[in-house]
Amino acid sequence: PSADPLHKATIIPRGRALGMVMQLPEGDRYSMSYKYMVSRLAIMMGGRVAEEFKFGKENITSGASSDIEQATKLARAMVTRWGFSDKLGHVAYGDNQEEVFLGHSVARTQNISEETAQIIDAEVRRLIDDAYSTAKSVLTKKKKEWIALAQGLLEYETLSGEEIKQLIAGQKPSRDL
CATH class of the missing domain: 1.20.58.760 (Peptidase M41)
Structure with missing residues (x-):
């Protein structure tokens, strides 16, 4: 509850990272x-x-x-x-x-x-x-939710914060083709 919202998650390796999860603050943060x-x-x-x-x-x-x-x-x-x-x-x-x-x-x-x-x-x-x-x-x-997220990442490789919310809610991510 105290963390920044998810912006993106990917399993595409870059540099030394095998994947990453990006969180972005909702506003400026001057202290933590x-x-x-x-x-x-x-x-x-x-x-x-x-x-x-x-x-x-x-x-x-x-x-x-x-x-x-x-x-x-x-x-x-x-x-x-x-x-x-x-x-x-x-x-x-x-x-x-x-x-x-x-x-x-x-x-x-x-x-x-x-x-x-x-x-x-x-x-x-x-x-x-x-x-x-x-x-x-x-x-x-939250086992069901993280398994859905893992399966979504295997299928799509990169997910936006909104797509992650959809997966966790049991929905298929809506993507523009």
């Missing part, structure tokens, strides 16, 4: 709420969960690697930059890495204790694990 970010994390974990449901845990692939990487970056920023951890409080822990010019990067580092580093890692892990559990719960409850 905790609720919004937690929803984003659950969405990012959805691909891995769907793979596990479809193929079994022992047959999952590296297909969700980009989503897992992005989820980890977001969770780490939530903990180290935006103060979204009760255990660490409202403190920023210099985990910033900014791209400069010509591909050179500069890292602003802050010395933190090993204990604090372990708490940061545990909090990031907790956010990711919670997102995984949320994705698993949603996909379990």
Whole structure:
């Protein structure tokens, strides 16, 4: 409910991605709420969960690697930059890495204790694990819908947000030929 609406989904590989889901905000966004970010994390974990449901845990692939990487970056920023951890409080822990010019990067580092580093890692892990559990719960409850979406993607390869809504509602997407 706190996520941006779906704009498009495709299974056509591009670059390193085997497919993608694009969401677009309904308006300008100047800041992100905790609720919004937690929803984003659950969405990012959805691909891995769907793979596990479809193929079994022992047959999952590296297909969700980009989503897992992005989820980890977001969770780490939530903990180290935006103060979204009760255990660490409202403190920023210099985990910033900014791209400069010509591909050179500069890292602003802050010395933190090993204990604090372990708490940061545990909090990031907790956010990711919670997102995984949320994705698993949603996909379990909405199995019919995500199977219809997967079948629609196999048939059409690319779907608009409106076509996705139609599939989930049990309708065939209306397409202009």
